[in-house]
Amino acid sequence: MSQFDYPVIKKSVPTFYFIGVTTGKSSIIKVFPSWMQVLGRTEVVIEGIDCKIHDDAQVYRRAVAQIKYDPNSLGALVTTHKIDLLNAARDMFEYLDPYATITGEISSISKLDGRLEGHAKDPLTSGASLDAIVEPGYFGKTQGQVLCFxxxxSGVATLLHLINKKDRADRPAKFTFVNRSQGRLEHARAMVSTLKTDIQxxxxxxxxxxxxDSIMEKFPPHxxxxxxxxxxxxxxxxxxxxNGKFPLDSIAWEFNYRGELDFMHQALAQAASRKVKVEDGxxxxxxxWTQVVAQVLHFDLTPELFTKLNTAASSVRGK
Ligand SMILES: NC(=O)c1ccc[n+]([C@@H]2O[C@H](COP(=O)([O-])OP(=O)(O)OC[C@H]3O[C@@H](n4cnc5c(N)ncnc54)[C@H](OP(=O)(O)O)[C@@H]3O)[C@@H](O)[C@H]2O)c1
Incomplete structure (x- = not known):
């Protein structure tokens, strides 16, 4: 395969791609320019690439070729198509990080020293989010478990993060997946079987x-x-x-932050009666996003810089 196999567009400005489904509706379209100001990189623009769910392999390969062969196409964040894109274009990458290899998906496409790189950031990012929600030693202190619909x-990434926790008190005794199809469960089971863990x-x-509802009602408090x-x-x-009852003193975590968010509203309705703490995505x-932008633009995402970017994002969200 060469660059001449795909219609690569020569971009006139440094471009960061967002490969998703309805990219124009995401808050990142407004947040990204404010982050480029914080980073002093206002020349970088964001461009969405909307693909159909389970799109043709050639669509994914074209998007990857654009980044691989155009110098001003810097990289991309991938949502929804993380598995399909990697399946379609694996041979186009010179490097995949260990999480990408374990999970078979990528959320970040970047370039370094002429190499096209793919990273699976979800275990880090769902993990960093969970760490922001619960204090260290939470599971040891509370004996709470995790129920993941x-x-x-993203569900598998959350489990992977917990499996990698060094301290026993940061790992739940049990993690339960409830999923619509058996296939996804088998994929998760196959991944877990390659890892050493004491989480049931x-x-x-x-x-x-x-x-x-009845599955959820059996879960212990916290x-x-x-x-x-x-x-x-x-x-x-x-x-x-x-009618589903959340466990007492539990945490309800909705992974999304936009949309109808019915699950979040169901949890909010029990915030007082069952002491449910509610988090959105x-x-x-x-x-x-900060993890992938740092990977693509090659900067060190220090806690101080994360705080600045988080503040900028929140002020755009509030508008
Ligand atoms: N806030 C953020 O930045 C952020 C980050 C990551 C993910 N998310 C959101 O989290 C959601 C999941 O993301 P993902 O990447 O994990 O998506 P995904 O790979 O498509 O996984 C969704 C899973 O949910 C299962 N499912 C769907 N309806 C179900 C039901 N009624 N009961 C049980 N299981 C059901 C699907 O099962 P089948 O495949 O068997 O049909 C699928 O395995 C998305 O909406 C995404 O936007 C948000």
Whole structure:
């Protein structure tokens, strides 16, 4: 394969791509220019590439070729197509990071010294978000477990992050996936089987909200219940019903920050009665994007810089 196999456009300005489905609706379109100001890189622009879910391999290869062969195309953040894009274009990368190899997906495409690189940032970014939500030693102190609706890329990344926690008290005794199809559960099971962990992982195939209610009700107090299904944004509804009882003193974590967010509203309705702490996906969004922008633009994402970028993003969100 060579650059002449694809119609590569010579960009006149440094361009950062966002490969997704409805990229124009994401907050990043407004946030990105404010971040370039903070970074002193206002010459860099963002451009969305909308692909269909499970698009043709050639569509993904064209997007990757644009970045690989055009000097002003700096890199990309990939959502939704993380697995499909890597499956379609694996041979075009000179380097994949260990998480990309383990999970079979990439969320970051960047270039370094003439090499095209792919990174799976989700274990880092869902992990950094979880670390912002719970204090160190949370699971040891509370004996809470994790219930994750959805065993796709982000759910699996969250488990991977917990498996990698060094301190026993930072790992839950049990992590339960509830997923619509058996295939995703098998993919997660295959990944876990290659790793050494003392976390007991359970895999339940269900997409029936009433059945999901009864699964959730059995969880101990202080558990974390995650909606990683995309329901309430990508598709309508919620994996549970309005009758589902969250565990007492639990944390409900909706992975999205935009859309109808039904799951989040169901949890908010129990904030007082069952002492449910509710989190949305905004901090996950900021961690996810800052990690990939740092990888593509090659800067050191220090905690101080993260705080500045987070503040800039929040002020744009508030507008
Ligand atoms: N805030 C952020 O920055 C951020 C970061 C990462 C992800 N997210 C959001 O989190 C969501 C998940 O992302 P992802 O990358 O993990 O997506 P994904 O790979 O498509 O995974 C979604 C999983 O949910 C399962 N599912 C769908 N409906 C279900 C139901 N009713 N009950 C049980 N399982 C169900 C799907 O099962 P099948 O495949 O079997 O149908 C799939 O395995 C997306 O909406 C994404 O936008 C947000």
């Amino acid at each position: 959805g065993a796709g890329g 992982v359970e895999y339940i195939c269900s997409s029936d909200p009433v059945a999901n 558990s974390i219940v995650i909606n990683a299904t995309g329901m309430g944004k990508d598709t309508p509804g919620s994996p549970i019903t309005w 905004w901090i996950y969004f900021v961690h996810g």
